[in-house]
Structure formats: structure tokens, C-alpha cells
Amino acid sequence: GAVVSQHPSRVICKSGTSVKIECRSLDFQATTMFWYRQFPKQSLMLMATSNEGSKATYEQGVEKDKFLINHASLTLSTLTVTSAHPEDSSFYICSARVGSLYGYTFGSGTRLTVV
């Protein structure tokens, strides 16, 4: 089946540094990918929609300068958390729509801890 590979699975960084998270579609092309954030014991919150070759669409309340999204190819989208702060610590998950018959597939998630 369609697989989305997300790296890294876990990252610890110092406050003020930037962290890049990669999301790759391994056996299909994804013109659109989605980035979610999940707080402990809560559901997924959509942050932004990543569009290949164009600017990402951000949800209300999500700072686009804080969470930089790049979707330069049909198989790769990246999320960069810039100048990370402890409140950015969270679980980030990417997703891609495989098609009408298969729905959506998700990456394995990235646990970001900012110290």
C-alpha cells in the first residue's frame, strides 16, 4: 500500500534553533500533503496544507513564518520549525491523500522536544 515516510521520529533541540521534519511519499506522488500537530491525549489539529510547487495554505492561528513548509517535489514536503521554543514541543504528523479509493495515509510522526 501507499506509504508516507516521516523523519526524524524524535528530535530534541535547544530553544532558538530550527528543526526540519521531512515527509516523503514512497510509492506514489502526492501533490498535496497535510501537516498536523497533536498535543497529549488530544486529537490532530491541521496546521497547513502543503501544495507542490506553490505556497502552503495555513490554518487560522498558525504562524507561517514560524512553521515553514516547502513542497518542492511530488514526493517530498518539509516542515521547518524556526526559532523553536518549549511551547513548540509537540507531536507533528504529516499525511497525504492517496486517492478516493484509499483515503489518506499518515507518516509515523515526529516527537519534538525543545529544551
Add this chain to the structure above:
Amino acid sequence: KQEVTQIPAALSVPEGENLVLNCSFTDSAIYNLQWFRQDPGKGLTSLLLIQSSQREQTSGRLNASLDKSSGRSTLYIAASQPGDSATYLCAVKGDQTGANNLFFGTGTRLTVIP
């Protein structure tokens, strides 16, 4: 805006029991509904996808139903096993053109006791 609710928030059952998880959504104009499983600290694994024109889907011990007009879906798990312990999320996709994102429920945390 679409709102998705899952009841109960948490459920504990002894091994071998059959159980039902519930999902309700406020806007019946959906394209499809998908059930996922999430293990602690992990991503989401797709379990079943029901198109808006379908009433149910089955995969092994899992059966998902959809009643679009009433805004409800259920996930039935037969003969539960400890390995079924996880959080189960339902998500709906709107049928509007260009609406590609999913609306997620709050999840049901299932514990199957050996």
C-alpha cells in the same frame, strides 16, 4: 464547520468481548469517512474507509458502518484482543470541491484487558 465527536473517550473491556466505538459528525455532506488506529507515540494506521455511498466496510474482525443522513458511524470490533489496545480515531472528508483535508474526532482510547 464540521465537528466530529467520538464516544466514549475511553473504554476498557476484557479480552474476547465484542465492542462498538461511536463517531458522530455535524455536517452530513461528506465524501467519505475513515477509521484510524494510533498507538502511543506513533502515527496513524488506516483501518477502514467508507465512501459516502456505502453503508459499511469490513476487514477481518473490524466492521465499520455509516449512516450519513444521521451523521453517525460505528466501528465494531469482534473478539477483542490485547493487541487491539490503542486510540481509535474517525475522520471525515468534506465533499466540497477543493476540500482535501480531514476533520478528526477526539478519539476513543481502548484498553483490552488480558
